[in-house]
Amino acid sequence: MADVAAKVGVSRALVSLIFRDQPGASKETRDRVFAAAEELGYHPDNAARLLARGRSRTLGVVLTVHQPFQADLVEGIYPEAERLGYDVLLSASAPGRDEAKSVEALLSHRCEALILLGPTSDYRYLDELGHRTVVAVIGRRLPGARVDSVHTADTKGVRQAIDYLVELGHREIVHIDGGKDPGSADRRRAYRAAMRRHKLADRVIPGAHNEDAGMAAGRLLLEEKQLPTAVFASNDRCAIGLMHTLGRAGLDTPKDLSVVGYDDSHLSHFSHIDLTTVRQDADSLAEHAVRAAITRLDDSTVAPGEMVLDPKLVVRGTTGPPGERPTKVGKNLS
Structure with a gap:
């Protein structure tokens, strides 16, 4: 500011008034000050001014x-x-x-x-x-x-997801939870309550809000004699990891297994993912x-x-009525 004042030939106080848009300077002087500031590459430090206050x-x-x-x-x-x-x-x-x-x-x-x-x-x-x-x-x-x-309202969102899967005809619905990640406990409780309301047995696979947890859950399910008909994952990343492992094993979503996520993050919108999910x-x-x-x-x-x-359930391409489940589900792939 002192450099601008020296170039124009006015006081630093006047330059300060002009940059704060206060009265006390003619239009000609203001124009000269702004031109000098532009030539010198000077910009007022708003952060410093705020901190001073x-x-x-x-x-x-x-x-x-x-x-x-x-x-x-x-x-x-x-x-x-x-x-x-x-x-x-x-x-x-x-x-x-x-x-x-x-x-x-x-x-x-x-x-x-x-x-x-x-x-x-x-x-x-x-x-x-x-x-x-x-x-x-x-x-x-x-x-x-x-x-x-x-x-x-996680309870409402989970209930929407489970109700929708039950309406499609699913009875064996597994939940991959989010471990200690935020929202996981509420979603886990809501899943169990929704399954009880439909008089269905619940099953929770410990997980986390990341792709690795979904992939690990997928490997666990592939080792079993028969898949469930649907999986509700605690978030979209976990659901995407599960779908990756199932796809590597040659299974089709939703023909072999319906998958629902939670969040409706921007990744779930992609056409090659097309994830049914609960929108926040x-x-x-x-x-x-x-x-x-x-x-x-x-x-x-x-x-x-x-x-x-x-929340709002967003239905896309990863869910459908339960199909003919394979009794031999395939290799344990990562």
Whole structure:
């Protein structure tokens, strides 16, 4: 700013007024200042100006690497944050970099609030974090914790999936769960409740929200004498891993086995996957989380809340009526 002032022959204070769009300078002087700034390649440091006022107007977002649905959430966070006058800073957790480290990196960059996408940290840590700063969590219920929680009604979504499979004629429906991943416990309970309601036997195969878990479950099923007629996976990545293993063994989805996922991530839309899945509205989840965080930044008396959005079953090509199941299901392929 001092360089611009020296080039134009005015005071630094006047240049500051002009860049803040304050009165006190003629149009001619303003034009000369902007021309000099462009020539020198100078741009006002909005972040520094905000920090001088005690604000950064930046939201920090913690995500997990390789989770497509979280990428969909990030796409929804940016436009809503920008609409409300905030920037977004991302920090990823990955093997060797846990959520706590990702959080501290964002706080060190003076993010005013945090949005955590499917956090796996324990309840106590998240509650304590909520007492340090404004926190909104997407994809996990945290009753009583000092954080805003935005999630889908998993019980409704799972019930839709199981009801649909039963209507198609399926009676042997296996669930690959998500282990300790966010939402997994609720989906597992909802699956068992739905199966009981239909007076059907339940079976849960331990898994996780990734392709490896789906592939491992597929290998397990291929070793058995007979396949179930349908599988409900706890998320789309797990479902895709299962379909990969079944396809390598020469089986057809849905002729030999119907498969349902959960999330409706962008991968499930591809024609070669065409996955029947329970849709979580990523844009709405993102928008609600951003608004919840900013509402509490603007008014510290507002208490954290819980927002629950309705899911929707999206029927595609991986489900159909039960077919003639092969008694010899094939090789154990990875």
